[in-house]
Amino acid sequence: MSDLYARHRAVLPDWLALYYADPIELTHGEGRYVWGADGTRYLDFFGGILTTMTAHALPEVTKAVSEQAGRIIHSSTLYLDRPMIDLAERVASLSGIPDARVFFTTSGTEANDAALLLATTYRRSNQILAMRNSYHGRSFSAVGITGNRGWSPTSLSPLQTLYVHGGVRTRGPYAHLSDAEFTAACVADLEDLLGQVRGGVAALIAEPIQGVGGFTAPPDGLYAAFREVLDRHGILWITDEVQTGWGRTGDHFWGWQAHGESGPPDLLTFAKGIGNGMSIGGVVARAEVMNCLDANSISTFGGSPVTMAAGLANLTYLLEHDLQGNARRVGGLLIERLRAVAAQIPGVREVRGRGLMIGVELVKPGTDEADPDAATAVLEAARAGGLLIGKGGGHNTSVLRLAPPLSLTVAEAEEGAGILEQALRGL
Known part of the structure; x- marks a missing residue:
């Protein structure tokens, strides 16, 4: 356990949620990417919970x-x-x-x-x-x-x-x-x-x-x-x-x-x-x-x-810069790409969403039962592949949440979809 994580646990509430078994300290970002304290670069598909809306370190802002x-x-x-x-x-x-x-x-x-x-x-x-x-x-x-x-x-x-x-x-x-x-x-x-x-x-x-x-x-x-x-x-x-x-x-x-x-x-x-x-x-x-x-x-x-x-x-x-239009175009491509992947993976119940607000619901294969363990596993695997995503969905948190900055490019959408596909195939 890192020294920073130990300090966090010693002074902050137990109910203050952290992602990942080994939590990340993010030190800086640019565009649709962020960097961890260890120098690892991640493609950001969650934007600090849908908050980095346009881009990290946007010069105008x-x-x-x-x-x-x-x-x-x-x-x-x-x-x-x-x-x-x-x-x-x-x-x-x-x-x-x-x-x-x-x-x-x-x-x-x-x-x-x-x-x-x-x-x-x-x-x-x-x-x-x-x-x-x-x-x-x-x-x-x-x-x-x-x-x-x-x-x-x-x-x-x-x-x-x-x-x-x-x-x-x-x-x-x-x-x-x-x-x-x-x-x-x-x-x-x-x-x-x-x-x-x-x-x-x-x-x-x-x-x-x-x-x-x-x-x-x-x-x-x-x-x-x-x-x-x-x-x-x-x-x-x-x-x-x-x-x-x-x-x-x-x-x-x-x-x-x-x-x-x-x-x-x-x-x-x-x-x-x-x-x-x-x-x-x-x-x-x-x-x-x-x-x-x-x-x-x-x-x-x-x-x-x-x-x-x-x-x-x-x-x-x-x-x-018509980022609404970009969300419609790039988000539409991303949703269709993920639906094609999901059709081949029994643990994916549904890919849903609109624009750059996309949910991937996971269930235990062959059932309609939510699978929060699978969501956690995919979250970790995506991080290992260089992609940050979120999760949610009722009290079982079995839905992967994708909400990148609205300036996401087609190439970045394809990059993220590829990483997520590999994470999902590992279920």
Whole structure:
């Protein structure tokens, strides 16, 4: 065991997860590659949990951070903050939400906390609809709406949470149905659930594609069908775009747009990729919802001039270089390449995803039983081959998660697929 690993175990919590039997210290990165402390180069297909969105050491971002740090690093929201206002204008315009207001935080967890505060205050109810197998963060309130047992350490919560079917298409009681029948069954389940509730429900919070849950998704249009029911009851729709936002899915800039027939959500949360590694999160809501709080509030670190400068530079680069289009093109090629490999490997149940958000679900051959040991083995084998990936998927963590920076090239996609193929063939 390395000295650094021993120090980590001596001073940090036991529940602070580390990948690999022999954990890696990453010292630097460039483009889609990172280097370990021992000099080993790795192709990065996880981006610090979908956070290095454009590229490691992107010159435009590092320059913006350096220049802003040379002027002023911190002021808080008690003062006018030009970079924060600049980025808020861009995000509000891109969100699709009319008369939008933006509140910046330092993480996706905090963004979802803020959205829950707004929704419950606006609706004067602490009842929340959430999706089974969902994940929304590690705070007390976010854990209370997390439908994934592996990431929910307590049943205590300030919220009354009601869990709805629909986030997982290929498992559960409706998996055998067609897409249209699946959607109709989930809508009927939602209607039935609301018929059992006393008082009003504040909001439905949902990830368009469940991240920690293993990159699972419902049929397109499910949340639009839910929205018709929600609107009849006055229930708000919160879309958690922490992992799906900024064009990662390729087909759309936001994940909600695959379900957008009935218009934009009432609230949208974001984080991770917008800062390309800097700590940025936030919530967008129409003005009447955002402004419903009647107590003072500030954010000490949300909207920091340095992180806002990074976000502006990163967003500008992403839009000017059409990284959404690149995610669609390169991601489509990568998915098809992996599906061809999976067809030859009995332990692969499914390759699914959209753009550069791809899940490879592993099972014990000949069964539908999740195989978390196989996922761990492939994670290790991929690392040995020079590829970093993630894992997730319910409480069994049997899904390999691939989410490289959106600037991934075709050659790098093929390189990563080749390494992963060899790791999977070793099962």
